Amino acid sequence: MTHLFRVLRQALALLALSTSMAFAQSAPWPVKPVKIYVGYPAGGLADVMARSVAQLMSESLGQPVVVDNKPGANGNLAAEFIAKQPADGYTLCLCSTVIESVNPFLYEKMGFDPLNDVLPVAATGRIQLFLVTKPSFPAANLNAFVAHAKSQSTPLTYGSAGAGSSPHLLAEMFKRSAGFSSTHVPYKGAAPAIQDLLAGHTDYMFDPGLSIPHIKAGKLKIYAVVSGSRSAVLPDTPTLAELGFKDLDYDTWFALYARTGTNPAIIAKINEATNKALADPSLKARYRELGAEGVPMSVSGIKAIATRERTAFGQLIRELNIKAD
Structure with missing residues (x-):
């Protein structure tokens, strides 16, 4: 009798649990x-x-x-x-x-x-990230940019939104792939990095969109989009993949x-x-x-x-x- 009671109690507990779960799944959300x-x-x-x-x-x-x-x-x-x-x-x-x-x-x-x-x-x-420099940078396109970077006895400098940020990591991947050296200058966010690029304190950066108005105003020059597709805002700018850097599409x-x-x-x-x-x-x-x-x-x-x-x-x-x- 005790065994039967225990079996019945377990069955009722399972029924209650399944009913509760069914109610939870069917309950309206959000309330x-x-x-x-x-x-x-x-x-x-x-x-x-x-x-x-x-x-x-x-x-x-x-x-x-x-x-x-x-x-x-x-x-x-x-x-x-x-x-x-x-x-x-x-x-x-x-x-x-x-x-x-x-x-x-x-x-x-x-x-x-x-x-x-x-x-x-x-x-x-x-x-999307954009590879940008100052308008006075002596390179008309990406190939010329890479050639210039390789020719420098003192490495170029690039800014980023901070150590380990996407602009930092992609800049490291790019310079490895292109085969030149450059020095990382980390900032507390992309905005101060852009300001120092505009002021001429760094040479280039991979920017997460803050550069767009400066590009349109002619205050910055863009070489490429780091993405699998072109930018809807800057559709005439090629991607790095289009320019030969096939794995840099992040x-x-x-x-x-x-x-x-x-x-x-x-x-x-x-x-x-x-x-x-x-x-x-x-x-x-x-x-x-x-x-x-x-x-x-x-x-x-x-x-x-x-x-x-x-x-x-x-x-x-x-x-x-x-x-x-």
Whole structure:
């Protein structure tokens, strides 16, 4: 009798669990505001991107999507925060894919596991990088630029948004591929790096879009786009791949991340709402002003990008022994 009672009790427990799971999967979401923490300062490109997407997501989801900033450690602080929140889809972060592809190699200690504690749920856009110099730089095209760089007894200098940033890593990959030497000058962000290039304190840089108005005004000269496709803003500028550097076709990607364990149905809703926002004409126009592009993408597509970055950049960081500033 005792055995029968135990079997019945276990059966009832399993029934209750399955009923609870079925209810959780069918329960409406969202029923309260969704919060997006941006891993970078207010007013920056990622912040503007988050607020543009959030406004349109609110309309699709029927709940406010609130944006806040939690900058620091190249996006790590925001990702660590959501990794410690409930896996219910109400707390997300917007970070670059570098939190899982680059940061693990740059930082000796991270307060979360980027490959197991968080997962990308929707791409929010990509930023293309541009190889730019001063107008007075004595080279009319990329071949001439490389030839000039090789001829110098003192290496050229290039600025970047900081050690381990995408502009830094791609500049290192480019000079290796082209076969010349140059000296890295790291800055606390792309804006001061651009200002020093304009002032003539450095020779060139790989810029994430801030150079566009200066290029159009004739204050900077552009040689190439570091991407798999040409820029919609500067369509006459060839890509590095078109100019013979076949493996240098990387972009800086941003994505919404959720805590691992979030219900797949909720992830699908976030992905769908984000992709719908990226297709909106007003958002496309806003992104174009920023030199950005929204590319609707599946979760597996984002993971594939991060995996490719991790393989290429991780090896480079180890070889050069790059550490976070």
